[in-house]
Amino acid sequence: MTDRYFHEIATQSTFIQAYFAKNLNKAKWQKYHDFNSWQMPTEVWEAEKPLSEINKQFKIKQAGVISINSNTIYDWHKDEKRGAAINMILQTNHSHTLFKRDEGQVVQEIKELKYKPNTFYLFNTQALHCVINFNEPRYLFSCEFEENKKNLSYLKILTWIKKNKL
Numbered sequence: 001m002t003d004r005y006f007h008e009i010a011t012q013s014t015f016i017q018a019y020f021a022k023n024l025n026k027a028k029w030q031k032y033h034d035f036n037s038w039q040m041p042t043e044v045w046e047a048e049k050p051l052s053e054i055n056k057q058f059k060i061k062q063a064g065v066i067s068i069n070s071n072t073i074y075d076w077h078k079d080e081k082r083g084a085a086i087n088m089i090l091q092t093n094h095s096h097t098l099f100k101r102d103e104g105q106v107v108q109e110i111k112e113l114k115y116k117p118n119t120f121y122l123f124n125t126q127a128l129h130c131v132i133n134f135n136e137p138r139y140l141f142s143c144e145f146e147e148n149k150k151n152l153s154y155l156k157i158l159t160w161i162k163k164n165k166l
């Protein structure tokens with residue numbers, strides 16, 4: 001399966017990038033695990049058609065911006081709670097988002113998610129992934145569903161998205 005790690009959502013984003021640019025300098029950041037996060041008002045992300053459609057089927061708990069500092073690595077991991085997420089890059093200079101299969105050998109194949117602007121990706125947070133960030137802070141839109149990994153899997157959402165041609 002080619003989309004075992006992520007899936008590009010065809011319907012583009014139209015509002016979030018502009019909201020981010022306009023509000024970045026007055027954003028209220030909070031510490032969320034090891035990240036800085038800034039929650040986005042529901043009416044902003046709900047204005048995005050794919051998110052409002054997905055939200056009707058799989059309730060989105062919260063959505064917002066997460067940032068990581070320059071010259072940092074977010075090491076290989078699976079998310080603690082989230083079975084899947086919907087992500088979109090907002091600002092980066094040089095960073096890589098990588099996936100791989102479960103540990104085993106020292107040398108392993110990787111798959112990169114090369115984020116396109118204004119494009120949502122369904123992201124398999126239960127596949128091993130890492131982010132390597134270089135010279136500038138990196139900002140990403142991401143969301144969390146009401147249901148955690150026990151009840152809501154990447155595959156379940158992926159199947160629904162394909163069926164509903166989002």
Ligand SMILES: [Fe+2]
Nearest residue numbers: 078079125129
């Ligand atoms: Fe993650």
